[in-house]
Amino acid sequence: MNRNDQLLQQHLPILMVPKYEPLSPLRENASRFLMSEKGLWIESRTPWGLFRKPLFESPRALPYGQVKEEIGLSCGAIPLTLVEQFAVQAHQVSKTGLETAAWIIWSEKSGWSYLDLNMTEQSPGSVQFTWPKLAADQHLVLDMHSHGIGPAFFSPTDNTSDQGMAHFSLVLGQCDKGSAPSEVQSAIRLCLSGFFFELDPKEAWIRRLKGQP
Numbered sequence: 001m002n003r004n005d006q007l008l009q010q011h012l013p014i015l016m017v018p019k020y021e022p023l024s025p026l027r028e029n030a031s032r033f034l035m036s037e038k039g040l041w042i043e044s045r046t047p048w049g050l051f052r053k054p055l056f057e058s059p060r061a062l063p064y065g066q067v068k069e070e071i072g073l074s075c076g077a078i079p080l081t082l083v084e085q086f087a088v089q090a091h092q093v094s095k096t097g098l099e100t101a102a103w104i105i106w107s108e109k110s111g112w113s114y115l116d117l118n119m120t121e122q123s124p125g126s127v128q129f130t131w132p133k134l135a136a137d138q139h140l141v142l143d144m145h146s147h148g149i150g151p152a153f154f155s156p157t158d159n160t161s162d163q164g165m166a167h168f169s170l171v172l173g174q175c176d177k178g179s180a181p182s183e184v185q186s187a188i189r190l191c192l193s194g195f196f197f198e199l200d201p202k203e204a205w206i207r208r209l210k211g212q213p
Contacts, residue, residue: 047108146172
């Protein structure tokens with residue numbers, strides 16, 4: 001096999017799901033495709049969670065095993081107070097007509113924290129920041145940015161920045177309407193190696209992020 005193809009397949013391999021034995025566990029900080037009885041899936045594992053989502057459904061049953069959808073936070077629930085902190089920040093910045101951003105990170109050693117970002121550009125239509133260099137035990141869990149007084153949605157620029165390892169991405173819009181998450185527009189999604197799975201905001205960061213089923 002060509003060396004370039006080998007490198008590509010090592011980065012994002014595909015595994016035929018076994019039918020008569022358990023699925024082998026995925027190593028940390030890795031992603032893979034799974035070909036199952038019902039079609040193609042993407043699976044990612046980080047130090048803080050395991051995620052498995054369907055991509056394409058096969059029109060007929062394939063001769064492989066079955067897998068189940070998974071969004072598992074081994075780090076525990078994302079503290080809603082940190083999301084509320086960002087809503088306050090977004091509301092305050094919206095008074096100047098600008099966008100803003102922040103991260104929620106998790107560490108095996110110190111737990112959850114709110115990370116202020118070094119903004120390099122802020123405007124009514126975009127926000128740019130210096131990409132933080134995290135310690136080995138720190139991990140991005142929720143990437144947050146606001147759209148100022150505009151609506152909450154994911155733009156092509158967001159699609160580019162949300163590549164890479166698994167994380168959640170949150171956008172708050174119409175931030176001039178209030179300083180609480182329930183008072184503004186929001187959109188949230190799970191990002192897995194360039195694939196995006198939009199979630200219902202109320203289900204995602206009011207129920208799921210509080211650790212409720």
